Each structure stands twice: as structure tokens, then as C-alpha cells.
Amino acid sequence: MVRFDLSQGDVPILTTKRVYWKTAVKEMLWFLTGETNIQPLLRENVRIWSDWPLATYRRETGEAISQEEFERRIVEDDAFASRWGDLGPVYGKQWRRWLGSDGREYDQIGELVRTLRENPTSRRMLFHGWNVAELSAMALPPCHMVYQYHVTSDGRLNCLLFQRSVDLLLGAAFNYVGATALQLMLAQQTDLRPGELIWVGGDVHLYMNHLEQAREQVQRLPRPFPKMRLVRKPENIDGYRIADFEVEGYAPHSGIKADVAV
Structure with a gap:
């Protein structure tokens, strides 16, 4: 488990290597379109x-x-x-167009936003991508699998993200950024303030061809996290663009190259 406090604007963009945060945010925005x-x-x-x-x-x-x-x-x-x-029915399809046994498509993100606005004390504010019936058709079954949200009595939005499997060298850094970006968007759309992002990893692993890179990274001294803010408020959760995200104070160490394990 790793916990990140987003309440003061600090965001978990790792500094022990350069993380291309815009790429991670663009990926999250792509998920939200329902595109595959x-x-x-x-x-x-x-x-x-x-x-x-x-x-x-x-x-x-x-x-x-x-x-x-x-x-x-x-x-x-x-x-x-x-x-x-x-890629088959991967993340965005399940988040925005989950196909039910009744033949209807269910928008989990839309329902989450509605519930956050109308019933923020609900214990059912979550979405997930583990659609058992469609796993075999996916290029990759969902790794960051379940996002659950909780609203505190003073109006802070917390997120608990369960990730069943994570490539610690390459994947985790992107997952932190993507989840953070989503939390900021949801908080803004529902007039809440960002609170904590709690990340829980199930199968957390380093691939054999990432070991040297990992050793290099852990020898570096972490620097302060940067801050991220949204520069405008779109009409709805579908209206965000990469230009809406601004990061200040990001001063990482140099990048570390490694191949994705397919």
C-alpha cells in the first residue's frame, strides 16, 4: 500500500526518474472516451x-x-x-459501455459522478474493469482494476485504487499519475477537494530485464513532488483535454529506459 496526500496540490509524479506525465494523463483521457x-x-x-x-x-x-x-x-x-x-473491450469500454446481461450498456463513470453529487455518503461509489465474460477478448486484462471513492465530512474526495498486477519499474509511475488526474477531474466536477489517493498493489513485480534499471533508480535521492492543477472547469467529465492540466515544480532525475514486457 502507498498513500499520497493530494490536498495541498502535490501529486505523485516520481522524481527518481523522469515520468512523462502528459502521456499518462492522455491515456486516462482516452480511457474516459470509452475508446479501445x-x-x-x-x-x-x-x-x-x-x-x-x-x-x-x-x-x-x-x-x-x-x-x-x-x-x-x-x-x-x-x-x-x-x-x-x-485492443478489444479494454478499460474504456468497461468504464463507459459495460454490456450487461440485459443487453444495455452501463456508464460506470457517469453513474459515479451522479452519485458523488447526489449521494456522497454512499458506500457504492466505485467502478471496475474486470468483466469476466469479456476478459478473453482483451489485449490485456485490466491491471488497475477497481477504483473506489469516499467523501469525507469536510468535503474531501479520497480514492482507493486496487491494482491486481503492476510492472513496478514502468507501470506504477504511470498508474499513480493517471489515478491522480482522474481524482482531480472528479473532485472538480463534483465540487469537492482532492484528498488521499491510496494505491494497493496485488501482484507487484519487477521483470528480469528491469533489475539493473531498478537498482539505479533506488540509489537516487527523491526530490519534492510537483504540483498539478486544472486550469479550467469543463461542463462535464468528458470535456477535459491535456491542455487543462498544468504541472509546476517538476525537477526529476534523468529518464531510465526499459522495454515493456508483452
């Missing part, structure tokens, strides 16, 4: 989801295409993107 195709991400220069569809393409076609060429075709060719860029 990587084309919009690539058009925002976010490449963190390319490995899985690229591996599928290489396996099914036998073509030894480079990642750069694969991403270029996804961006420029809508038909190619439709065929090879979709």
Missing part, C-alpha cells in the same frame, strides 16, 4: 499501447514490420487501424 482503438492515442503521440496489437499483427501476418511503420499505418490508414489497432 490505439489510433487516437498515436495521433496524440502516445505509443504505450502499441506493443500488443503489433505483436498480434506480426503473429497473424508473418510480416516483420517495424513498430514505427506499424504505427504510421495505424495513424494514416483508417481501415488498417480498424482491423489491427483495436
Whole structure:
């Protein structure tokens, strides 16, 4: 378990290596659209989801295409993107368009916002992505799996995030930022103040090809967390853009490179 106090504007963007926080926020904004195709991400220069569809393409076609060429075709060719860029019913689909046994689609995020506004003492303010019936169709089953929210008596919004599996070197830093960005958006939309982000990891692991990088990172002295703020308030949770997020005072150590395990 790791706890972060967001109440004074400080946010958990790690400083022991450079974290590309805009990429993490863009990913969260993409989740909120309910989109499952990587084309919009690539058009925002976010490449963190390319490995899985690229591996599928290489396996099914036998073509030894480079990642750069694969991403270029996804961006420029809508038909190619439709065929090879979709990840299946991953996060956004479950968060915004969960398909119930009654044939209806359920918007978990929309319901969460409504409940935070109308019944903030509820013990049912959560959403999750572990749709058992659709797991086999997902490029990657949800790792950051359950987000639960709690409103304190003095109007602070707390989040408890359970993550079933986490790549500690690469994934955790992005998950902290994405969850924080979402918490700030939800608090603003419901006239609350950010409180605590409590992150709980289930299977927390380092891959064998990340060990040296991890040793380098833990030898570095952490610096103060930066601050993040929202520069405007959109009409609803769907109205946020990357330009709405401003980070001040981020002075990290240099980046650490490592390959994603697919």
C-alpha cells in the first residue's frame, strides 16, 4: 500500500526518474472516451499501447514490420487501424459501455459522478474493469482494476485504487499519475477537494530485464513532488483535454529506459 496526500496540490509524479506525465494523463483521457482503438492515442503521440496489437499483427501476418511503420499505418490508414489497432473491450469500454446481461450498456463513470453529487455518503461509489465474460477478448486484462471513492465530512474526495498486477519499474509511475488526474477531474466536477489517493498493489513485480534499471533508480535521492492543477472547469467529465492540466515544480532525475514486457 502507498498513500499520497493530494490536498495541498502535490501529486505523485516520481522524481527518481523522469515520468512523462502528459502521456499518462492522455491515456486516462482516452480511457474516459470509452475508446479501445490505439489510433487516437498515436495521433496524440502516445505509443504505450502499441506493443500488443503489433505483436498480434506480426503473429497473424508473418510480416516483420517495424513498430514505427506499424504505427504510421495505424495513424494514416483508417481501415488498417480498424482491423489491427483495436485492443478489444479494454478499460474504456468497461468504464463507459459495460454490456450487461440485459443487453444495455452501463456508464460506470457517469453513474459515479451522479452519485458523488447526489449521494456522497454512499458506500457504492466505485467502478471496475474486470468483466469476466469479456476478459478473453482483451489485449490485456485490466491491471488497475477497481477504483473506489469516499467523501469525507469536510468535503474531501479520497480514492482507493486496487491494482491486481503492476510492472513496478514502468507501470506504477504511470498508474499513480493517471489515478491522480482522474481524482482531480472528479473532485472538480463534483465540487469537492482532492484528498488521499491510496494505491494497493496485488501482484507487484519487477521483470528480469528491469533489475539493473531498478537498482539505479533506488540509489537516487527523491526530490519534492510537483504540483498539478486544472486550469479550467469543463461542463462535464468528458470535456477535459491535456491542455487543462498544468504541472509546476517538476525537477526529476534523468529518464531510465526499459522495454515493456508483452
